[in-house]
Amino acid sequence: MKFSLVVHSSPISQQSAATAFRFAKTALEAGHEIFRVFYYGDGVLVANSQIAPPQDEINLPEMWQALAKQYDIDLVVCIAAAVKRGVLDDNEAKRYEKDAANLAAGFELSGLGQLAEAIALSDRVITFGA
Amino acid sequence: MTLHLLNKSPQSMSLYSNMLASLSDNDSILLIEDGAYGALSAHNKIFKSLPDTVSLFVLRADTEARGLSERVSALFEVIDDNQFVELTCQNVKVVSWY
Amino acid sequence: MSDKKSILIINQSAPYGSNKARESLDVALTCAIFEMPVSLLFIGDGVLQLLNGQQPEALQTKKHEAMLTALPMYDIDCLYVTSSDLKQHGLQSEDLAVPVKIVEQKQIASLIQQHDTVLTY
Numbered sequence: 001m002k003f004s005l006v007v008h009s010s011p012i013s014q015q016s017a018a019t020a021f022r023f024a025k026t027a028l029e030a031g032h033e034i035f036r037v038f039y040y041g042d043g044v045l046v047a048n049s050q051i052a053p054p055q056d057e058i059n060l061p062e063m064w065q066a067l068a069k070q071y072d073i074d075l076v077v078c079i080a081a082a083v084k085r086g087v088l089d090d091n092e093a094k095r096y097e098k099d100a101a102n103l104a105a106g107f108e109l110s111g112l113g114q115l116a117e118a119i120a121l122s123d124r125v126i127t128f129g130a
Numbered sequence: 131m132t133l134h135l136l137n138k139s140p141q142s143m144s145l146y147s148n149m150l151a152s153l154s155d156n157d158s159i160l161l162i163e164d165g166a167y168g169a170l171s172a173h174n175k176i177f178k179s180l181p182d183t184v185s186l187f188v189l190r191a192d193t194e195a196r197g198l199s200e201r202v203s204a205l206f207e208v209i210d211d212n213q214f215v216e217l218t219c220q221n222v223k224v225v226s227w228y
Numbered sequence: 229m230s231d232k233k234s235i236l237i238i239n240q241s242a243p244y245g246s247n248k249a250r251e252s253l254d255v256a257l258t259c260a261i262f263e264m265p266v267s268l269l270f271i272g273d274g275v276l277q278l279l280n281g282q283q284p285e286a287l288q289t290k291k292h293e294a295m296l297t298a299l300p301m302y303d304i305d306c307l308y309v310t311s312s313d314l315k316q317h318g319l320q321s322e323d324l325a326v327p328v329k330i331v332e333q334k335q336i337a338s339l340i341q342q343h344d345t346v347l348t349y
Contacts, residue, residue, distance in 0.1 A: 001219050006347075008228075015163045016137060016228065022191070026211040032219075041251060080254075112258035119345050120233055120264065124218055127347060129137065129228025132340055148240055148272050151310075154337040225238070225346045 003027055004036045004118035007043035009130035011060040012053075017046065020128035021063055028071045036074040036118040037064070039107075042130060044082040047075070049104035065106040076118075079109040131156050133221035137163040137228050140173050149227045150180070158185040158217060160209070166192035171203040189214060234265040236343035239274035243292040244284060249277050252349035253295050260302040267306035268299075269339055270328070275313045280325040293325040308339060 005024060009016035024034050039046055046060050053059050068075050083092050086102070089109050093101040103109060119125050134149050134157060146168070149159070159177075161168045168176065169188040177186060188206045193199055202208055209217070218224050237256050241248035256266050270278060282293040299307070307328040314320065314330070321330065331339075340346055 003218070019137075019162060022211055023214065027215045030212060030215055032215065041247070081251075112255060113262060115255065116259045116262040116264060119235065119259065120262070124224060125345050125347075126135075126218060126224045127226035127228070129226050129348070132346075144272050145240070148238075151271070151333045152238075152336045152340055154341060223340070223344070223346055225340060226348055228348070 001027075002033045002035050002121070002123045004038065004122035004125050005034065006038050006040060006115065006118075006125065006127045007046070008041045009128060010042035011046040011051070014042075014130045016128045016130055017043065017060055018058060021060060021067070023126065023128070024073070025067060028067070028073075034071065034073045035122045036076055036114065038115045038118055039075070039077045040081055040115070041078075042085070043128075044077045044085055044087050047077045047082065047104050047107035047109075048087050049102050061104050065104065068106050074114075075107045076110050076114045077103070077107050078115075079111055082109055131158075131221045133157070133217050133224045134159045135224060135226045135228075136161055136165040136168070137226075139164045139167040140176060145227050146176055149225075150176070152225065153180065153184055155181055155183040158187060158221060160187040160189065160214065160217060161192075161206070162189045162214075163192055166196055166198055169193065169198065169202045169206045171201070174203050174205060177205055187213075187217065232264055233344035234267070234342070235259050236267050236269060236339055236346045238346060238348045239268060239270045239277060240272040241349055242273040242276040243282075244287060244289065248349045249274075249292060250290070250295075252347075253292075253299075255347065255349075256299070256304055257302050260304050266304050267308065267339065267343065268304065269308045269336065271310055271313050271336065275309050275317060275319065278307075278309065278324040278326060278328065279319070280323060282325070296326045299326070308335075310336065 007020045011017040089103040090101045243249040309328045
């Protein structure tokens with residue numbers, strides 16, 4: 001089965017962001033494919049490389065990075081939602097004349113068209129909402 | 131066949147109402163996160179008018195975390211993460227209520 | 229994209245208090261641009277998005293009503309509202325900013341069945 005996930009929830013304040021990760025990991029280990037994870041709304045905060053959770057809390061950015069590396073998953077962050085929340089890649093940091101880019105490695109900023117494509121090309125689309 | 135995922139406690143009654151109004155025969159409901167509280171026996175009345183063909187599930191990680199292991203209503207089957215993935219395969223689409 | 233999956237977007241959120249209503253329309257417009265058939269269903273507080281007479285100037289935010297009236301330009305013509313949710317808020321079709329199809333609550337299940345993918349906001 002080819003899945004795509006849509007994550008709306010903040011990795012800091014909502015359990016749903018962690019549920020999405022558990023679902024992805026479980027599905028991959030069972031032999032399914034995750035075509036794309038699309039982060040939208042506060043979900044985009046997961047791609048902020050400056051997130052530094054306390055030692056005894058999970059680090060969702062690192063967990064997604066490791067999973068994406070192991071299984072070659074597309075981690076796409078909605079560019080409009082990300083830029084207004086201060087998650088910027090090099091291009092956007094230059095465009096908006098900000099001090100630095102902070103998009104975590106393994107994540108990519110792109111438009112909502114990537115969500116439309118994921119819907120078109122996946123067998124199941126599962127939303128994890130805040 | 132649709133899987134309905136719901137992640138809020140019954141305090142969000144209108145969310146439950148919207149989900150219940152959207153069910154077809156042979157659909158499944160899976161309560162996750164704070165939705166797990168909806169599987170307490172005290173809330174059986176929410177689900178009592180559903181046809182027998184609608185299956186009710188609750189996610190084990192969420193019941194265990196919340197102290198619900200011994201408190202889940204008999205209306206519900208407790209499932210693990212692997213069965214969660216299987217349910218999303220068995221149903222043709224998934225609707226999230228959040 | 230060869231695969232034209234039909235999409236039903238279920239809206240349960242009122243406008244302005246959160247950005248869910250706005251996010252929903254952004255997704256709807258994008259999918260429509262990709263020529264995917266999109267239907268919108270408004271239930272619960274979602275019906276409040278449709279009210280006419282919205283004047284959000286003091287909030288310095290985009291007028292939701294204006295975004296809704298633009299939907300036909302993107303070939304999004306199927307807007308559904310349940311009569312019971314309109315009634316719950318004391319509203320009638322004259323209160324709505326755009327033409328909608330008023331359906332009975334029991335038709336929601338059929339709408340879900342008729343579409344390939346369902347998103348909720």
